[in-house]
Amino acid sequence: QDVTLRVHHFLPERASLHAQLLVPLAERLDEASEGRIKLELFPAMSLGGRPGDLYDQAVDGAVDIVLTLPGYTAGRFNQTEVFELPFMMRDARATASAFWDLIESELQDGEYDETQILGGWVHGPGVIHSSKPVEKLEDLAGMELRGPTRVITDLLGEFGATPVGMPLPSIPENLSKGVIQGAVVPWEVVPSIKLQELVSNHTEVTGDEALYTATFVLAMNLDAYDDMPDELRDILDAETGKAFSADAGAAMAEWDAPSREISSGNNIIQLSAEEVARWKAAAQPVYDRWIARAEGEGFDGAAAIETARGLIESNM
Amino acid sequence: MMSFVTIERRMEQLAGGLAVLGGLGLLFATAMTCASILLKLLRRGLDWLFPPVDAVLVLEAVRPILGEEELVTYGVGVALFAALPWCMIRRGHIKVDLLEPLFGGRFNRALDLLGDLALAVIAYLILTRQWFLIFKKARRSEESFFGALFSGDVSVVGDRLRDGQESQILGLPLWPTYMVAELCVAVFFMVACFCVLRSARALWRGGA
Amino acid sequence: MTDFQLGLLGFPVLLCLIALRIPIAAAMFIVGLGGTYLVAGNMRMMDSQLKTFAYGTLMNYSLSIIPLFLLMSEFATRGGMSAALFRAAGAWLGHRRGGLAMAAVGASAGFGAMCGSSLATASSMGRVALPELRRAGYSGALSTGALAAGGTLGILIPPSVVLVIYAILAEENIERLFTAAFIPGAIAMIGYMVTVAIYTRFVPEAGRALPRMPYRERFAVLLPVWPVAVIFALVIGGIYTGAFSPTAAAAVGVAGTAVVAWFAGGLGLAALREALLNTAKTSGMIFFIVLSAGVLNSFLSSAQVPQSLAAYFLSAELSPWVILIGMLLLYVVLGTVMDSLAMIFLTVPIFIPIIAGLDFGIPPAEVGIWFGILVLMSAEIGLITPPVGLNLFVINAMADETRIGQTYRGALPFVLSDLVRIALLVAFPGITLWLVRLFYG
Ligand code: NA
Numbered sequence A: 001q002d003v004t005l006r007v008h009h010f011l012p013e014r015a016s017l018h019a020q021l022l023v024p025l026a027e028r029l030d031e032a033s034e035g036r037i038k039l040e041l042f043p044a045m046s047l048g049g050r051p052g053d054l055y056d057q058a059v060d061g062a063v064d065i066v067l068t069l070p071g072y073t074a075g076r077f078n079q080t081e082v083f084e085l086p087f088m089m090r091d092a093r094a095t096a097s098a099f100w101d102l103i104e105s106e107l108q109d110g111e112y113d114e115t116q117i118l119g120g121w122v123h124g125p126g127v128i129h130s131s132k133p134v135e136k137l138e139d140l141a142g143m144e145l146r147g148p149t150r151v152i153t154d155l156l157g158e159f160g161a162t163p164v165g166m167p168l169p170s171i172p173e174n175l176s177k178g179v180i181q182g183a184v185v186p187w188e189v190v191p192s193i194k195l196q197e198l199v200s201n202h203t204e205v206t207g208d209e210a211l212y213t214a215t216f217v218l219a220m221n222l223d224a225y226d227d228m229p230d231e232l233r234d235i236l237d238a239e240t241g242k243a244f245s246a247d248a249g250a251a252m253a254e255w256d257a258p259s260r261e262i263s264s265g266n267n268i269i270q271l272s273a274e275e276v277a278r279w280k281a282a283a284q285p286v287y288d289r290w291i292a293r294a295e296g297e298g299f300d301g302a303a304a305i306e307t308a309r310g311l312i313e314s315n316m
Numbered sequence B: 001m002m003s004f005v006t007i008e009r010r011m012e013q014l015a016g017g018l019a020v021l022g023g024l025g026l027l028f029a030t031a032m033t034c035a036s037i038l039l040k041l042l043r044r045g046l047d048w049l050f051p052p053v054d055a056v057l058v059l060e061a062v063r064p065i066l067g068e069e070e071l072v073t074y075g076v077g078v079a080l081f082a083a084l085p086w087c088m089i090r091r092g093h094i095k096v097d098l099l100e101p102l103f104g105g106r107f108n109r110a111l112d113l114l115g116d117l118a119l120a121v122i123a124y125l126i127l128t129r130q131w132f133l134i135f136k137k138a139r140r141s142e143e144s145f146f147g148a149l150f151s152g153d154v155s156v157v158g159d160r161l162r163d164g165q166e167s168q169i170l171g172l173p174l175w176p177t178y179m180v181a182e183l184c185v186a187v188f189f190m191v192a193c194f195c196v197l198r199s200a201r202a203l204w205r206g207g208a
Numbered sequence C: 001m002t003d004f005q006l007g008l009l010g011f012p013v014l015l016c017l018i019a020l021r022i023p024i025a026a027a028m029f030i031v032g033l034g035g036t037y038l039v040a041g042n043m044r045m046m047d048s049q050l051k052t053f054a055y056g057t058l059m060n061y062s063l064s065i066i067p068l069f070l071l072m073s074e075f076a077t078r079g080g081m082s083a084a085l086f087r088a089a090g091a092w093l094g095h096r097r098g099g100l101a102m103a104a105v106g107a108s109a110g111f112g113a114m115c116g117s118s119l120a121t122a123s124s125m126g127r128v129a130l131p132e133l134r135r136a137g138y139s140g141a142l143s144t145g146a147l148a149a150g151g152t153l154g155i156l157i158p159p160s161v162v163l164v165i166y167a168i169l170a171e172e173n174i175e176r177l178f179t180a181a182f183i184p185g186a187i188a189m190i191g192y193m194v195t196v197a198i199y200t201r202f203v204p205e206a207g208r209a210l211p212r213m214p215y216r217e218r219f220a221v222l223l224p225v226w227p228v229a230v231i232f233a234l235v236i237g238g239i240y241t242g243a244f245s246p247t248a249a250a251a252v253g254v255a256g257t258a259v260v261a262w263f264a265g266g267l268g269l270a271a272l273r274e275a276l277l278n279t280a281k282t283s284g285m286i287f288f289i290v291l292s293a294g295v296l297n298s299f300l301s302s303a304q305v306p307q308s309l310a311a312y313f314l315s316a317e318l319s320p321w322v323i324l325i326g327m328l329l330l331y332v333v334l335g336t337v338m339d340s341l342a343m344i345f346l347t348v349p350i351f352i353p354i355i356a357g358l359d360f361g362i363p364p365a366e367v368g369i370w371f372g373i374l375v376l377m378s379a380e381i382g383l384i385t386p387p388v389g390l391n392l393f394v395i396n397a398m399a400d401e402t403r404i405g406q407t408y409r410g411a412l413p414f415v416l417s418d419l420v421r422i423a424l425l426v427a428f429p430g431i432t433l434w435l436v437r438l439f440y441g
């Protein structure tokens, strides 16, 4: 019997993750199964709800597969958050592979036990884009910045900035009117919100570790997964999983390059090694709070950080 | 047994009281936003008066209220949930009465009943499904949740409570807002049932 | 039956339910839910929507602006702001033929600049102006017609609840839409005044001129209008200068009007309670429609209705202008019997992908804004077209001696003025887009 899987996500049709990751995945599955596995893609929340509802839609079987960010449901995927800690991410492919390894070994039967995870990856290194140059830690003081994830919001506050929460599409308007003076996002999304025209300074963290990243998962309803005929499920497993996740991470990092090129006329600041060391030292309270929080959630935060670092190292 | 008029008055009081209580959420959102804007303008003034580095040290506490958007959202959201029963009992939902003069009194009253019934069914569906925002479904187990609830098995109830979800910026736990929403929908359902009774009674009694 | 056919079948079913006097929101909810069940073949999507949609719609920062605007106009009425506006406009215009009716239009425009809703504007101005118009000997037809038309200015002149909803449906920017609505809104006001002038030229006894007021007195009655000006400047100025977001601006407006009402002695505990209850009733109605439209649109989208219709119209090789005018006419026709919000919810998600694929000779980024203003204007005509026109009902209910037939007749000249204005905006997109280009480059 043939299988049609409805895939729901929040990104517009023109977004790279839709056009260059999901569409090719649908084509590969179609080919490998000789037309027996069909992915029906529903971009831009067209089946209703908010991005934060996506994961539950997969859990409840409202749709078969969702592409979502664990960070959209704050407080629910606390162990995943380890990869979003500042200065944790290294190479995107390695970090994505490490995330997948952790999903396989622990998280699938832990915080993701309500779905079958088909892939887990991260985006390229996060960058600070601001109207005034950020060359040292003190430059952040008093700056109103749009923060991407809970951990980074905490970090910006720790650095003396005022973190502001808003959806991605609201950034341009608020920047142009001075409601915020900058935003923290990876290079890839810069052109889609015309960030390179709205700010003239971009601060990159040099060295091995990135300022931050955010995690993505491709999650499938358990019943839909269990109900697939064995041979089709094998095909699905083969086309997703570790290699798929690593490629997704690598692809997202590659999509950064053209966007950075577009912004090359601006002032791209690269923090020196000494300055990065100061930032890392200043980020320590964020780590401490995260570890204390982990204890409340019933796991050993310090050990989780070590495990994540080890997994990234082994995938480098 | 209570007379219909008594029930009607009680229901009006309940729905009206809830709506006014929820309306305080609107006032809270208003006050909070204004306070945040004043603090922000003050902060900008201070930053303008003092050099950037010192500014942080000058009256550190003067900064916009963090997570203002979230507080506004919850304040207004509670007001909206609390408004549902009042809108129902006051027949606030728009109908197209184009054909009303053609239908004749009795048929119109039957349609009124049908409309109220439709709203009551919707209220019931939301009430019973929204429940699972607060409590997880048992996975692959048929044990009765209500059984556990009424036998006082607190640990089962606690395990099922979705207490993990938090707001994005402030990290406020969301389950209390789910509870308030569910409570308001419960009142909405009750009032909708009363409205069904009210229009059934009008149909039964006839008259103008 | 294919999913697409099922989706199309949803429309006649919906219209039947609405004709059977089922509340519009309930009809949309039921059709959406039933359709979702039939397309999916199981209850799971339906259950998931019932679980999250209500919470997601009501706890939503972008939508929270709507109840705030409603509360603001409640306070504004209690602060005597509509009365002050009408008195000032009457002093300056009353000596012309039909002048008091023009004043009602002008005052409605002023009130509309603070208020986001058409019904609120109509009822607030009606309460103040109807007795004065009757005392001056104005005909029932002209009085109620002008006030019903003036009421639509509440939503044509920003801020506007309908534009907020369009912005969310079409993923357009709220502030740009507000900016774009200014000049068309002003044209609407002028158009209504010109209509009054022409009407009273042919039917002079409908509204005779009053004695001219000396300038000293005219300036004196201008003074009590200052709170309106200050609040308008705070709200709109705050949004455009970036001091705060639109929702925050609405909250500032609530606080401002509350202060004015308090000093005017119109905001005791009982009045506050009344204001909160009125706001609850209207916002309950609006949000139930928003929620139901979400359910319905999810069904239509899962049945591929918008996608297939867009593909069909784009391949049909019709002139873009024919498609556009056809859409706008559909609003006017449907508007005679349907509610404007429900119409917008039903059509905008389907029309937007079609419109986005057409070439009107203006930059694609501006098409959505221009189309939004055209949709707003065409849909709001429905408020003053018989047989079902909410503004007509609201105003007529306040005018005891005027029969509904007279109100229908009185409103028709204003409908004509609406049609002329829409034709103008279709022919010259620059009228709508000029301010947007000026502000946002
Ligand atoms: Na308005």
Ligand code: NA
Pocket (backbone or CB within 6 Å): C335, C336, C337, C338, C381, C382, C383, C384, C385, C386, C387, C388, C389, C390
């Ligand atoms: Na109409």
